[in-house]
Amino acid sequence: MAIIEVNDLNLYYGNFQALRGVNLSIEEKKITALIGPSGCGKSTLLRTFNRMNDLIEEVVITGKVIIDEVDIYHPKTNLIKLRKKVGMVFQRPNPFPFSIFENIVFGIRIHHVHPEDGFEHVVETCLKEVLLWDELKDKLHTSALKLSLEQQQRLCIARLLPLKPEILLMDEPCSALDPVSTQRIEELMQGLKRDYTIVIVTHNMQQAARISEETGFMLLGELIEFRDTATMFTRPKDKRTQDYITGRFG
Amino acid sequence: MKSIDPRISQKIAFSLLFLATLFVLVPVGLIVLVIIKNGLGAITWEFLTTAPRNGMREGGILPAIVGTSCLVVGAMSVAIPLGVLSAIYLNEYARKNFLTRVIKLAIINLAGIPSVVYGLFGMGLFVIFLKFGASILAGALTLAIMNLPVIITATREALAGVPQSFREVSLSLGASKWQTIRHVVLPNAIPGILTGIILEISRAAGETAPILFTVAAFYLPGLPTSVFDQVMALPMHLYAISTQIPNIGLDVRYATALVLLGLVFGVNSIATIIRAKLRRKKAW
Numbered sequence: 001m002a003i004i005e006v007n008d009l010n011l012y013y014g015n016f017q018a019l020r021g022v023n024l025s026i027e028e029k030k031i032t033a034l035i036g037p038s039g040c041g042k043s044t045l046l047r048t049f050n051r052m053n054d055l056i057e058e059v060v061i062t063g064k065v066i067i068d069e070v071d072i073y074h075p076k077t078n079l080i081k082l083r084k085k086v087g088m089v090f091q092r093p094n095p096f097p098f099s100i101f102e103n104i105v106f107g108i109r110i111h112h113v114h115p116e117d118g119f120e121h122v123v124e125t126c127l128k129e130v131l132l133w134d135e136l137k138d139k140l141h142t143s144a145l146k147l148s149l150e151q152q153q154r155l156c157i158a159r160l161l162p163l164k165p166e167i168l169l170m171d172e173p174c175s176a177l178d179p180v181s182t183q184r185i186e187e188l189m190q191g192l193k194r195d196y197t198i199v200i201v202t203h204n205m206q207q208a209a210r211i212s213e214e215t216g217f218m219l220l221g222e223l224i225e226f227r228d229t230a231t232m233f234t235r236p237k238d239k240r241t242q243d244y245i246t247g248r249f250g
Numbered sequence: 251m252k253s254i255d256p257r258i259s260q261k262i263a264f265s266l267l268f269l270a271t272l273f274v275l276v277p278v279g280l281i282v283l284v285i286i287k288n289g290l291g292a293i294t295w296e297f298l299t300t301a302p303r304n305g306m307r308e309g310g311i312l313p314a315i316v317g318t319s320c321l322v323v324g325a326m327s328v329a330i331p332l333g334v335l336s337a338i339y340l341n342e343y344a345r346k347n348f349l350t351r352v353i354k355l356a357i358i359n360l361a362g363i364p365s366v367v368y369g370l371f372g373m374g375l376f377v378i379f380l381k382f383g384a385s386i387l388a389g390a391l392t393l394a395i396m397n398l399p400v401i402i403t404a405t406r407e408a409l410a411g412v413p414q415s416f417r418e419v420s421l422s423l424g425a426s427k428w429q430t431i432r433h434v435v436l437p438n439a440i441p442g443i444l445t446g447i448i449l450e451i452s453r454a455a456g457e458t459a460p461i462l463f464t465v466a467a468f469y470l471p472g473l474p475t476s477v478f479d480q481v482m483a484l485p486m487h488l489y490a491i492s493t494q495i496p497n498i499g500l501d502v503r504y505a506t507a508l509v510l511l512g513l514v515f516g517v518n519s520i521a522t523i524i525r526a527k528l529r530r531k532k533a534w
Contacts, residue, residue, distance in 0.1 A: 052422060057345070083424035094415045096434060107423045110433065156419075163424065
């Protein structure tokens with residue numbers, strides 16, 4: 001079942017058109033990868049799913065993005081609800097300069113959720129989900145900035161989970177990590193897709209091929225091709241996709 | 251052209267920079283030393299806790315200490331909230347356009363206005379037009395207005411120094427803009443804001459011109475009972491005993507200067523310790 005539907009989406013930064021007539025439908029509880037050369041609009045597309053582009057002045061958007069059958073660009077959209085449902089992991093691990101504990105409960109604190117089993121239980125569950133509990137259970141109150149980059153990125157994923165999101169957007173989540181850490185984050189994503197829909201932007205084609213079920217290839221703001229990953233990397237329909245994945249440009 | 255050996259140019263550069271620092275430090279150190287050396291002997295319990303007597307030649311300076319303390323507390327309790335809130339508005343909410351740039355420039359220029367102009371403005375607005383008379387209220391408000399530009403500018407700089415990514419993450423977790431400011435941006439900006447506040451406490455305590463027309467009394471041995479009372483103030487008192495009263499001991503003048511210095515130093519130390527504590531927590 002499709003959880004995200006994109007209909008004829010155009011996005012302009014002032015005079016520059018960053019997305020051109022994108023149509024797309026993303027399946028629930030799968031990993032969908034968006035690939036393409038730098039500046040092709042893949043991060044911009046990802047950021048339309050939780051309306052992070054709204055932060056930039058002079059952005060104009062036409063078309064529709066429908067998540068769970070709700071048009072999220074409707075003027076009455078509740079942005080707070082949307083962003084609880086659609087969490088985001090950024091390119092550089094960006095924990096707050098607070099303790100590990102406070103990082104994880106930040107979301108539920110600002111939404112005034114009082115968990116029945118207490119904050120400690122939430123922290124434990126979320127750290128277990130990202131496989132950090134055993135490493136960190138004894139230093140929950142130390143600064144999150146003291147962790148390794150990989151641990152920080154896992155923590156950033158864990159920080160989303162108390163809000164019970166349905167969709168996790170990941171914007172090149174491994175580009176600041178070494179290959180071993182990258183592999184472990186990829187394994188984590190494989191585990192998370194049982195419960196969450198994951199959309200990942202990556203400049204690393206091998207990563208897309210390894211972890212995703214479906215892949216979209218973007219070029220100059222257009223979604224050139226979108227299909228299941230296996231077919232995409234073996235028998236792409238479009239000449240440009242073929243040129244890109246065989247390394248002729250990009 | 252023959253170029254200089256980089257090892258020599260390095261030595262020259264180092265010497266120049268070191269000398270420049272020395273030239274800055276030596277006068278400051280001398281001033282403090284001279285004041286301590288000449289004034290420390292005259293500081294007694296009586297000097298700190300009684301009113302002046304015998305045409306201010308004898309007795310203490312308690313009314314001036316109390317007066318200056320009232321003015322600093324009054325000025326800060328107006329300038330800090332107003333300055334910090336408006337800086338938050340300008341940095342976080344106002345659109346980045348021509349108008350906000352003009353406002354920013356105007357605020358920076360306000361910081362450069364001579365303090366006597368603030369004094370005249372305060373007299374015109376608070377003492378005469380709003381009929382507060384020469385009073386703690388008028389003096390503190392005048393000092394507050396003088397303090398605002400620096401507090402606003404320092405706060406803006408501190409807010410701008412908080413990485414944009416913190417704001418992004420917070421918003422992406424569904425926090426509102428105000429929650430983001432309150433829980434993420436402000437806690438990380440407080441050390442920078444305190445720097446501005448520290449600077450302005452010293453100015454509020456030390457400036458003479460703004461209080462000259464708005465609050466300071468030449469001789470008023472009693473302590474104030476309401477915000478509409480006039481008070482003595484340390485800088486004004488120092489000016490008075492140094493220039494207006496013959497046959498007064500040199501040590502009394504130096505002691506008064508030392509008390510003023512000590513007061514400013516004490517308040518600043520507290521703020522500096524708080525700032526150091528907060529800074530240790532952040533490390534991005």
